[in-house]
Amino acid sequence: MKKSPRIRLGVNIDHGATLRQVRGGKTPYPDLLNLARLSVKNGAEQITIHLREDRRHIQDRDVTRICKARPALINLEMAVTREMMKIALKEKPDWVCLVPEKRQELTTEGGLDVIRAEKELAVMIPKLQAIGIEVSLFIEADPAQVKMAAILGAEAIELHTGHWCESVQAGRKAEANRAWKRLVRAAEIGDALGLSVHAGHGLDYATTQTIRRLPYLKEVNIGHSLICYALEEGLGPAVKKMRRILDGKRP
Numbered sequence: 001m002k003k004s005p006r007i008r009l010g011v012n013i014d015h016g017a018t019l020r021q022v023r024g025g026k027t028p029y030p031d032l033l034n035l036a037r038l039s040v041k042n043g044a045e046q047i048t049i050h051l052r053e054d055r056r057h058i059q060d061r062d063v064t065r066i067c068k069a070r071p072a073l074i075n076l077e078m079a080v081t082r083e084m085m086k087i088a089l090k091e092k093p094d095w096v097c098l099v100p101e102k103r104q105e106l107t108t109e110g111g112l113d114v115i116r117a118e119k120e121l122a123v124m125i126p127k128l129q130a131i132g133i134e135v136s137l138f139i140e141a142d143p144a145q146v147k148m149a150a151i152l153g154a155e156a157i158e159l160h161t162g163h164w165c166e167s168v169q170a171g172r173k174a175e176a177n178r179a180w181k182r183l184v185r186a187a188e189i190g191d192a193l194g195l196s197v198h199a200g201h202g203l204d205y206a207t208t209q210t211i212r213r214l215p216y217l218k219e220v221n222i223g224h225s226l227i228c229y230a231l232e233e234g235l236g237p238a239v240k241k242m243r244r245i246l247d248g249k250r251p
Contacts, residue, residue, distance in 0.1 A: 007212060007246045010046035010075055010200070011039040011239060012223025017057035025059060032062050033069055035235060039226075040072045042236045043243030046095075048221045050077035051087065053101055060087065067091040075221065077138070080112070080120050088128060096128050097136040097158055097221075111140035111160040114148045121152050129153070136198055141179075141186035150193035157190050158198040158221065159183055161211060165202030168210075184215060191216035205229075208245050220246065 016035045020027055036047045049058045049066060067074055076093040078084035079101040088096050098121070100112045114121060114137050125135050136156035139145040149157045164179035187197045199211055200221035211220060222242060229238035241251045 007217055008045045008073075008219040009043060009239075009243055009246055010048045010073075010219060010221035011036075011044040011226060012048040012050070012077075012200075012221055013039070013227075014048075014050050014057045014223055015227040017059070017062060021057055021059075032058075033065055033071070036066060036069075036071045038235050039239045042239040044072060044239055046073040046075050046219070046221070047071060048075040048077060048097075048223065050099070051084065053079055053081065053083070063087065063091050063093075067093055075136075080117055080124060085124055085127065088133065089131060092131060093133060095134050095136055095156075097138055098124070099138040109162075111142075111145065112138050114139060114145055114152065118148065118152065125152055125154060129155075136196075138200075141182040143186065143189050146186050146189045146195070147193065149190070150195055154195065156196035156198050156218075157186075158200050158219075159186055159190075159214075160201050161199050161203060161207070162201035165204070165207045168207055169202075169204075180210075187215050187217065205241065205245060205251065208242060212246050212248065 013032055013035045016030045016032055020030060049063060051058050051063050074093040075095040075097055076088060077097045077099050078088060080098055098112055128135050134155040136158050137149045137154045138158045138160060139149060141159050146157055164176060164183060167176035167179055190197045196218045197216045198219040199214060199217060203211060203220060203222045204225040226238050226242060244251050
């Protein structure tokens with residue numbers, strides 16, 4: 001079974017911005033660039049930020065500042081809209097991960113339906129790639145979605161691990177096993193079609209110990225749990241521990 005020697009760790013710092021925005025975004029703290037640099041210092045190879053249409057956490061100025069400083073690879077998560085396309089073309093992150101959005105959701109609830117969005121994606125993806133941005137599609141572990149991602153010419157798929165994580169954390173073993181098998185099958189199909197296989201959503205220390213064994217996995221993006229762990233143990237130690245888990249070492 002083919003496996004990457006080192007899985008890239010992307011740290012999502014959105015919820016650092018969430019804490020700031022609770023006070024209307026008027027405080028100078030937390031400094032998101034400092035969070036990014038601290039994450040990189042402790043083992044992250046990528047910084048992930050999601051500029052939502054409702055601007056509930058990350059703001060446009062954050063994207064500009066972080067992309068300009070470029071402390072590591074920058075992965076910009078965004079919806080499939082003209083507004084977001086213009087921002088990506090202006091800021092030029094290393095990666096764009098296209099995700100679904102609903103204004104009423106607390107967090108991203110599922111994968112992007114790339115079959116339904118085929119027409120829009122067929123226009124957007126080449127425009128991003130034309131200026132050197134690599135494109136990932138955040139999708140469910142569904143063979144049809146994986147195949148469409150390959151047809152559209154994306155470099156990568158990010159498999160939505162949220163349902164599997166919730167099942168594991170709730171102790172629903174049969175459900176978790178079914179979800180895991182779907183993830184494995186999607187990863188196998190993705191690799192066979194030349195897609196880089198990424199994973200993210202809901203991952204914590206425990207589930208990361210398992211997800212690192214997903215066939216062909218090249219990258220994970222983890223945010224909420226790391227920010228929560230940071231409140232207890234500090235961001236540096238939390239990222240360092242997650243890095244060790246991904247490397248198969250004792251945390």
